[in-house]
Amino acid sequence: MSEQHIHTTEEHDHDEHAGLSKSKIWQVFFILLGITVVEFIIALVILPKELVPRTAGNIAYILLTLLKAYYIVAFFMHLKFEKTGLKLSLGLAFIFIIYFITLMLIEGGYLHVHMTLHS
Known part of the structure; x- marks a missing residue:
């Protein structure tokens, strides 16, 4: 039924x-x-x-x-x-993404080249 x-x-x-x-x-x-x-x-x-x-x-x-x-x-x-757990997990994921992007830019030499040109 x-x-x-x-x-x-x-x-x-x-x-x-x-x-x-x-x-x-x-x-x-x-x-x-x-x-x-x-x-x-x-x-x-x-x-x-x-x-x-x-x-x-x-x-x-x-x-x-x-x-x-x-x-x-x-x-x-x-x-x-939302609950604190969701906020915390999204916040930590965002921080790690920014951290890894920064590391890739530094390791790739992009920041070193562009920061010395503008200084």
Whole structure:
């Protein structure tokens, strides 16, 4: 015969959009918009006019980009609402990937050649 499937809240650990109300989505949107505006100011005003050293501008730009990536992953990809084990495993995998890419670039001589040309 046919089987009946009844879905209850006990079967699911969390709602699909847990913790994301419309106001929270708009709040994150405006935070991302503000960070993007600051990045544009750095890229189009501060660095071309040489108001700060290029290295400081690049570091600020990279940090702001990482902050934006955090907000996107945490809220829109719902990682902020996941269990700690999943967050830890994804974070460690990301760190190892960056580490191995850096090692390959160093061993391949790419960073040595390009960093000495720009110094």
